[in-house]
Amino acid sequence: MRHISFCLMLLLVVSEISPRLRAENVDLSTVPDRDTVQLTIYNSEDLTLVRETRKVTFKEGANPLQFSWANTLIDPTSVQLRFLTQPDKLEVLDTTFPHDKPQMLYWNVHSEIDGEATIEITYFTSGIRWSADYVMVADQQETKVGFEGFVRVFNESGEEYENAQVRLVVGKINLVEKIAQLARVSMDEVDKLKRDERLHFQVESARRALSMPASNASGFGGGQPAPKEVIKEGLSEYFIYTIEGTETIANGWSKRMRSLTPVEVPLKIQYRYREPEYGMQLVRLYLMRNDVASKLGTTPLPDGVVRVFRDNGRDGLSFLTEQAIKYIAIGDKIELNLGPDPEVIFELVKLKVWRDNIWMRINGADVYRRVDELGVDVQVRSTVAGWDEHTIFGQRVRNFSGKPIDLEVRRSFDGHAVVRSLLTVSEHDYRTMQYTASVPSGEQVDLRYELVVHLDRNAKQSNVTLEKAEVTP
Amino acid sequence: MQRLILVTLAVLTACFATPETASARIKLITLPVRERVEIQLDNATATLVEEERIVPLVKGVNQVDFSWANTQIDPNTILFRVLPRPDGEVEALEVKVLSVSYPPNENALVWQVAASGSGSARVRISYLLGNLTKSFTYRAVADHDESTLVLSQYIRLQNFANEAFGSTGLWAGFGPRFLKAVGINETKQILMEKHENVPVRKTYTVDATEFGYLDRPKNKLTVPMHYVLKNDKANKLGQAPLQFGKVRIFQEDGRGSTAFIGEDWGKFTPLDDEMRLYVGTAQDVVVVRTIDKNEQKRIVGSLYNREVIVKFEIENFKDRAITLDIAESVRAIRNEVVGDTGRDVEWELGPATTFAGGLDKSQSTFDKVVLHADLDARGADGTAKKVIHKLHIIIKNEW
Numbered sequence: 001m002r003h004i005s006f007c008l009m010l011l012l013v014v015s016e017i018s019p020r021l022r023a024e025n026v027d028l029s030t031v032p033d034r035d036t037v038q039l040t041i042y043n044s045e046d047l048t049l050v051r052e053t054r055k056v057t058f059k060e061g062a063n064p065l066q067f068s069w070a071n072t073l074i075d076p077t078s079v080q081l082r083f084l085t086q087p088d089k090l091e092v093l094d095t096t097f098p099h100d101k102p103q104m105l106y107w108n109v110h111s112e113i114d115g116e117a118t119i120e121i122t123y124f125t126s127g128i129r130w131s132a133d134y135v136m137v138a139d140q141q142e143t144k145v146g147f148e149g150f151v152r153v154f155n156e157s158g159e160e161y162e163n164a165q166v167r168l169v170v171g172k173i174n175l176v177e178k179i180a181q182l183a184r185v186s187m188d189e190v191d192k193l194k195r196d197e198r199l200h201f202q203v204e205s206a207r208r209a210l211s212m213p214a215s216n217a218s219g220f221g222g223g224q225p226a227p228k229e230v231i232k233e234g235l236s237e238y239f240i241y242t243i244e245g246t247e248t249i250a251n252g253w254s255k256r257m258r259s260l261t262p263v264e265v266p267l268k269i270q271y272r273y274r275e276p277e278y279g280m281q282l283v284r285l286y287l288m289r290n291d292v293a294s295k296l297g298t299t300p301l302p303d304g305v306v307r308v309f310r311d312n313g314r315d316g317l318s319f320l321t322e323q324a325i326k327y328i329a330i331g332d333k334i335e336l337n338l339g340p341d342p343e344v345i346f347e348l349v350k351l352k353v354w355r356d357n358i359w360m361r362i363n364g365a366d367v368y369r370r371v372d373e374l375g376v377d378v379q380v381r382s383t384v385a386g387w388d389e390h391t392i393f394g395q396r397v398r399n400f401s402g403k404p405i406d407l408e409v410r411r412s413f414d415g416h417a418v419v420r421s422l423l424t425v426s427e428h429d430y431r432t433m434q435y436t437a438s439v440p441s442g443e444q445v446d447l448r449y450e451l452v453v454h455l456d457r458n459a460k461q462s463n464v465t466l467e468k469a470e471v472t473p
Numbered sequence: 474m475q476r477l478i479l480v481t482l483a484v485l486t487a488c489f490a491t492p493e494t495a496s497a498r499i500k501l502i503t504l505p506v507r508e509r510v511e512i513q514l515d516n517a518t519a520t521l522v523e524e525e526r527i528v529p530l531v532k533g534v535n536q537v538d539f540s541w542a543n544t545q546i547d548p549n550t551i552l553f554r555v556l557p558r559p560d561g562e563v564e565a566l567e568v569k570v571l572s573v574s575y576p577p578n579e580n581a582l583v584w585q586v587a588a589s590g591s592g593s594a595r596v597r598i599s600y601l602l603g604n605l606t607k608s609f610t611y612r613a614v615a616d617h618d619e620s621t622l623v624l625s626q627y628i629r630l631q632n633f634a635n636e637a638f639g640s641t642g643l644w645a646g647f648g649p650r651f652l653k654a655v656g657i658n659e660t661k662q663i664l665m666e667k668h669e670n671v672p673v674r675k676t677y678t679v680d681a682t683e684f685g686y687l688d689r690p691k692n693k694l695t696v697p698m699h700y701v702l703k704n705d706k707a708n709k710l711g712q713a714p715l716q717f718g719k720v721r722i723f724q725e726d727g728r729g730s731t732a733f734i735g736e737d738w739g740k741f742t743p744l745d746d747e748m749r750l751y752v753g754t755a756q757d758v759v760v761v762r763t764i765d766k767n768e769q770k771r772i773v774g775s776l777y778n779r780e781v782i783v784k785f786e787i788e789n790f791k792d793r794a795i796t797l798d799i800a801e802s803v804r805a806i807r808n809e810v811v812g813d814t815g816r817d818v819e820w821e822l823g824p825a826t827t828f829a830g831g832l833d834k835s836q837s838t839f840d841k842v843v844l845h846a847d848l849d850a851r852g853a854d855g856t857a858k859k860v861i862h863k864l865h866i867i868i869k870n871e872w
Binding site: 133135152225226227228251252253254255256257258305307309312314316317318319320322342343345349350351352353354355358360362371381382383384387389391392398400442 | 511513515516517519521523533534549550552569570571572573574575576577578587599601644646650714741743744745746772773774775776816817818819838839840869870872
């Protein structure tokens, strides 16, 4: 149902226009229809830029135009009028927001012509949003996935936009106020807002969005109907998806369209233990890349939900996981956490603990002696002041799955730590070590390392260092 | 009683520009029925339903309306795929999904599907359905001497999804596929596998930390018994991981019948791993645990070593020989005799340890000591020989 209306008021008595006068007299108005409408929808904010064009016939002199948007979510501060034809003959003298009629404004247009002109009205509305989602179906061997992308547009704006060209903006913009909030206050209240903030909000948001010229809507064309193409173009820090042709999305409805045609993307499987990212469990991941080699890489992948299935080899699918992903830039990695694999058992076993390099503080004084130092006598009044704690860990991995697995383990240690091992260990950061290993199918491995923590007086650093050494419990 | 089909697929034979405008017109709707349904139960938490229907399409754009009521279909998971025709058949139709529309306040969606000509297409619709869940149960019947058992594995499907499924393929991700009808609010239990002559190992274990005392004032330890099954081919299993589920255990009574001897939760057991089932407490094996020695030896200043001997007095009143598994936590021993220092224990096995064979290194860790004691059957006169074993632990570098 339409709530936005536009009227050209032909007043019986027109000289100085006053909203009050109009409200109390019998008015005659014409209602020009929308010719075109374009929606530019942002997914990072509840914000849509609506750009509509209408043909209006002006008479020479003053022409009052009324624009109203009852029961919609339009930000009154954002409404702008522009003349696409005859711009040098037409001028907006002033804009009036009547205090007694919310969701309405009047433009007082001065015309030097008697004739038709095309005008463009732009405004921000809330209540229209879009989201991305992806469907991946892995083959039975899990070497590649069929990758499809979709966009879904939701219209809860209160207005029906028929045959609208739809453009979707991928990227984060800055807003200082929520459009939905602005749409719900009267213009009087809006004027109380900080002027600078409003200006920033209007200028910055409009500058980015308006800088794209409106393109002509194109239809389906002649032959067999086909899924609409989604044209992807970069703009500054953003990507704009333009859906081919026009769409009608009724108020309350949503519509889902394909944004990425299905491609087969090569896949790698890795098992990871990273406590801060995945919790205290070994998880299985699908690793892909958003690049050309993977038959992707033409566009960033906007935030969205991925649903992953696998061909179960029995003419059906297995549901693997549903996961939200963050924006993935062109060339960046796609990592999907499938959760723990019940057929891979991952246990950290402490195999041995001992202490050495024990230092005693003598009689509470600033005198220290090492316990195994030659010539040290038993000092009854001495206390332990520093020691090294050695622990041998066995990272026991049992691979009961039918395939060899690659795993990567990260572990962090507090304090002054040394890790000794013959594993392929590297430093992930100053307190985190990382190692990789492969476990053949049906086998168990004990990935051993010795952790030495220098404690109390023995601690000289707060980091982890790596040493190549054999570890025997 | 007539039952409503709650999930419907409707195809509008006329072409419309938008789904919403269609509702205002006189329309003819065909209702393609389900040709095939598969319920995929291989995900641990989600149930995937896949249904195939033959959809009549006209040339141009068609609306395919999918709606449901009182069922927990997750609309975001619905997949619509047009299946290729079987080999050898001429590809009659080219069918493409143009978009999907979701009406407000309805459990429905509308696919806009373009067809190159008029004809039928086989489509598969997949979705996750809530309240259709599975679980596993087992029935184990041990023979009279408890050396083997018959393990029957059942899948139990509970359909509270408010949707009936006629003849439907059910697959748990392993084992056979079943073709069954599943009614609303029905629970269906199906035998998946029956494993005969599965070797079983019965264990007797004491562990003061894990299983505690039967009689604390008298220092008598609890002696739980377990059946241990190994999930491999050598032990007549090893076809698939054993799923988590309740195991009801029976034993042949030697008179042609069986007696229920207990139940336990069987943990998920991958191939080659062991399933350990608690089958109650042994009353005929008495184990008294005491701390026989607790001696502190100063090294220097506040730094000490400590020697602890744990003594086990064991009597087997059973009429057959058994092996007792004895497990001790060294940290728990240290905490028992000194208190908790918050540090791990550095220790070594002392020479006064009497267990033949020493530590079981496959089960022992830095903290847990596992040893075994072979116990003879009780004598002909009914008396049991008391066996005394000692565990000597030298705890080092404590303060």
